[in-house]
Amino acid sequence: MSHEWLLTELYESYESSAYQADFETLRNSYAKLNEIELVDTLPTIKQVVELNETIANLSYRLSAYSNLQLSTNTTHEPSLTALAKLSKLVSENAKISAKINRFLGNIKTDISQDEHLSQYSFYFEELHQVASHLLSDEVEEVISTMNLSAGDAWNQLHSFLTSTVEGTFDDKTVTLSDIRNLAYSDDADVRKRAYETELEMYQTVKEPVAFAINNIKSQFNDIARLRGYDSAIDITLDASRMSKATLDALMGAIEDALPAFRRYLKHKASLLGHQNGLPFYDLFAPIGKTASRKFTVEESRDYLVDIFSKFSPDLAELTQEIYDKQYVDMFPRKGKVGGAFCMNLPFLKQSRILMNFDGTLRNVVTMAHELGHAYHGLHIEDHLVLNRSYTMPVAETASTFNENIVMNTAIAQSNNEEKIALIESSLQDTTQIIVDIYSRYLFESALFEQRKEKFLFSKDLEALMLDAQEKAYGDGLDPEVKHPYMWLCKGHYYYPHLSFYNFPYAFGGLFSKGLYALYMQEPDGFVEKYQEMLRATTVSTVEETAKKMGVDVTTKEFWATALAEYEKEIDAFIELTSEV
Structure with missing residues (x-):
């Protein structure tokens, strides 16, 4: 079994007739779009939407091919060249794209008269919201063009420096x-x-990367102001289809629960012989006899297939397929980006997963997480092309639900000694998506505010990060051994079009924890409702999606209930390790 992914189902090469034909079709589709006389009639709207479907499908496919190549080799020159060419084409047509979005966002024609267009009702509602923040066609074109040598370039610099250092x-x-x-x-x-x-x-690399994060956040602040938003977070909430009430309820519940997590961290510190809180380097220290178990790739596949088959056959089948058909790139190597991700490829009815696999249970859980993204993709791939985009908060729901399936199954099958290792491993992950994510949210909020007034060198960014860690971790961490460079190693801070990719992990973790509790209470019929909810994520707000499961996410009560499930794990861990 090869452990590097196959991309030939996308394209054989950049020189292949398929790649060249798709690029030309994309170029021609933009040209046709530019020639349409935009009148508010059903035939014109249909023509525009059909061209938008082609553009969305091909631009995603072409960029996916390059981005997947670059994720395993950040210096791959053909991919850098192809991506630059594609980005140039897209930016050159930013003016017409903005014009089209403005047109579709302001139509008065009743689209319910057409069977195809009527399926895009939510899409048109969103375009109406977007249109209210669009600038003139000329300004939109300038922003898109300049971004190639601004935000996108700074993002590439970060990827290059952190992957080659x-x-x-x-x-x-x-x-x-x-x-x-x-x-x-x-x-x-x-x-x-x-x-x-x-x-x-x-x-x-810290100072050049500091320049990257400063300029990306400054650019985002400027665009937010130009578009009439009060702050950067408002753009993210709009893009997330999420209300401020939901975010406030989520963060408020997390803040209330921090003492329980600090109790866990201090107890773990005492188990490892530390007297002043847990040093950052021991956050992921394994505890318990099963923590050192190593999986081969094949063993991880069989382990996950067996567990997922008990939840839903289609999840188990998807897992088997991704391993067996070389849809995953497993091992770290020079030039490959760190971390892990999953990219849905709905036009192929497939996904690709990048890992940096080391054989630990934690990495197997990471694989389960990415398979959750693939499972999410499975249940939206039959939507119409323009109905396939889900937002950041729900993006992490299926992934973290998968983590719950794996960890809860493993814990249930273990004896007391094994439970210590498994529960602690689960709490490591939970602490990351609750406590560390909270620190990242605080850091990015402060960064956006301070960047309005000044440039932040590495020392300033380090101070911001340490302050955020103090507020989140409190006395759970050793105050002398934190991590001042967490802003440097996390790629999410460097997306020029996407900010605050932190609270979605907390949302996904808590939402899925609450859903898993519902599943355990009443498994009959749950999977069908869960699949329906996943399908709804691309055509509903976050709040409407949650209602599919009978959940209200705008109040602290639901989040507090989910956090209480984690507190039970903390109590169990402390009790088990106090007996040893």
Whole structure:
């Protein structure tokens, strides 16, 4: 079994007739769109929508091919060239795209008269909202064109620097992905030295990366102001199809629950012999005898297929397919980006998953997480082309629900000694999506505000991050051993068109935890409702999607109930480890 993904079903190469034909079709579709006389009639609207469908489908397919190539080789010149050419084509047509969106967002024609268009009712509602914040066609064109050498370029710089920076550990050359994976080592000395090496590796890249994050956030602030938004978070909430009431309820419930997580962290610190809170390098320290188990790729596949088959056959079948058909790129290597992600390819009815697999249970859970994204893609792939986009908060629901399935199954099958390792592993992940995500939310909020007034050098960004960690982790972390460079290693901060990609993880984690509790209480009929909810994510607001499961996310009550489930795990962990 090869452990590098196959992309030939997208295209054989950039020189292939299929790639060249799709690029020309995309170019011609833009040209046809530009020639249409925009009158508010049903035939014109249908013609515009059909061309928009072609443009959306082909631009996504072409960019996916390049971005997937670059994720495993950030210096791949043909992909950089092709992506630049595609980006140039898109930016050159930004003016007509803005004009079309403005036209569709302001139509008065009753689209319910047409069977095809009537399926786009939510799409048209969103366009109406977007149109209210659009600038003139000329300004939209300038923004899109300038972004190629602004936000997009700064994002590429961050990816390049963090994927190519090298360090030395035990006389071996290591990448950031290599060294960060050692945070999960069962050797305390390795964890501490890896942490120190990681911080040292940032020294040569921290200032240029600081320039990247400053300019990306400044650009986002400027565009928010020009479009008439009060703040950057308002753009994100609109794009998330989420109300401020829901965000406030979520963050308020998390803040209320922080003492329980600090109790867990301090208890873990005491188990590891620390007296002043947990050092950052021991956040992921394994505890318990099963924590050191290593999986081969094939063992991870069989493990996940078996567990998922008990929830839903289509999830198990999807898992088997992704492993067996080389839809996953497994192992770290120089030039490959860190972390993990899943990219849905609905035009192929497939997905691709990138991993940096090290064989630990934690990595198997990460694979389950990414398979959740693929499962989400499975249940929206039959939507019309312009109805396939889901937003950030619900993007993490299926992924974290999968984590719940795997961890709860493993815990249920274990004895008390094994439970210690499994519950603690689960709490590691939970602490990341609740406490660390809260710190990232605080950091990014402060960064956006301060960037309005000044440039922040690395030392300023480090201070912001340490302050955010203090507010989130409190006395759960050793105040002398935090991580001042978490702003540097997390790629989410560097997306020029997307900010605050932090609270969606908390939303997804808590939402899925609450849903899993519902599943355990009443499994009959749950899977069908769950699949219906996933399908609704692309054509509903966050609040409407939650109602499919009978849940109100605009109040703290639901979130507090989900957080209480995590507190039960904390109590169980402390009780089990206090008995040992």
